[in-house]
Amino acid sequence: MSAFGGRYRVWSEGNELQATLRGRLKQGEDRVVVGDEVLVELQPDGSATIERVEPRRSALKRRTPGKLRGVRVVAANLDQVAVVGSVARPDWDCHLMDRFIAVAEANRLPVLLVINKADLGSRIDELAAPYRDAGYRVVITSVPQQLGLDEFKALLSGRVTVVTGPTGVGKSSLLNAIQPGLRLRTGEVGRKGGRHTTVAAEMHRLEGGGFVVDTPGLRDIGLWGLSPEEVEMAFPELAEFAGGCRFDNCRHMEEPGCAVVEAAAQGKLSGSRLASYRKLLVEAQAAARPWA
Template identity: 35%
Template structure:
């Protein structure tokens, strides 16, 4: 397991500009509220959180890469389980310390976007995965791990969070061209209006195309189960074996190699967030239009069901069931729909 690089000064970072960290795009969206907070704290400067892991914080700013500590009041908020703790991607208001080595995080600047999911456990609560991101890459590998329903969940959650998604089908080197096409078609059919790419970290296929997204989106967060190849993709983009990759022969099962979330700067510009694989994505704030959009086909059919509140189970004159019987709709679509709604 890799340990947290706790932010010893990095010479290559000494020329860092706020612009490289996405400040301009952020401040355009955020406006005066961020400036006001910065002015409130004397001598403070903006910094961006790249690691927030078990009480260890690392930030990037014009001063480079530094370890950071929380101010007392923030620490208390964190202890009380408040959502007020800094997360990866956050812009914070930082001040340089007088003697100890670390900078102090005084405040968290407003988040313009966030990707959340529902935390598993007895009580559902929001878990914010990353803040101030401009897009997400949702990864799945083209092997036995491939799971359309999970992709749908991620895509739906991205929509709920108002963040554009790009679907990435990885490990194209392990499938035939014909099967690759099959996977791609299946995804394009199920999830409309979201770009789909196929990539390989072995041959380098598709990496350049993905890098182009950073021309538009400054900060992109990687999502997907353990073992789909998130860190391998990051290494390809960095042109460096920076992120640890599980090097045991791939058997389609994940092994949870990446231990903590981290935001990394790409040499050609842009920031990418590598995540430890998630077991399950559960929707947060799942009511609303985003889900309906993903299930356009069912929504449209449901308007013709006899009962307005038809659940498409055993009701008479159910247009959805009829469409399945006549082959117009795949039964898997309805199963996915039920999985999503029955959970709520």
């Protein structure tokens, strides 16, 4: 359920155990991460030793800092990523939301989009429409109005879900509303304005079945070394028109004869989504260079 300083919290048959790694596992390149399914051996003192890590069915990965090709697993065996944004306080940021979606798509993880704080705005359908048109499941929520909470809870039940999104959008309040006492960690602002955060992931059990995973390091990360092709995966609606582009390798930037640009000009495609795609593509191309 969590890993910190060589100590692990493991959920086993309804009980939480404190565990350490068997020596040979410490020597492997693949770290034990939150979400891993493990075989443990109970010790006489009530602690446990992790003997084996089972094969992962999915993983959330990031590029290893300082390396062009290396990757690091952040969390394993996930079923979906819930990306939470807010109508206001802070305002909805299409580009930032699309960044989170791109990271999830690149890791082949289904996306659940949550538009929170619906009580603070009136343009909710306008915000949701481009994502629904792209095929994403969108849930509208408001804690004060108790709006969408049952739907959100049902979509988390029985699944392992990473809940992420920009700071201040109400992720912690939203989870506490569906299960009192369940809160994500937030970065504390120091006296001089610096934000103290942790990048270690942590898993929380849901009473109705399933788990939510808090990955603070995901909130401020860039594009994790995504390729242009992986960026395109976060914008599936572009594919409907891309076949009509003059050039097979069209990136839908300034190329002549781009059917995607024409579709946006005709209102058949969200202009804000196309603009967001272009910004992310430029960032991804820049991130493809070796890190200093």
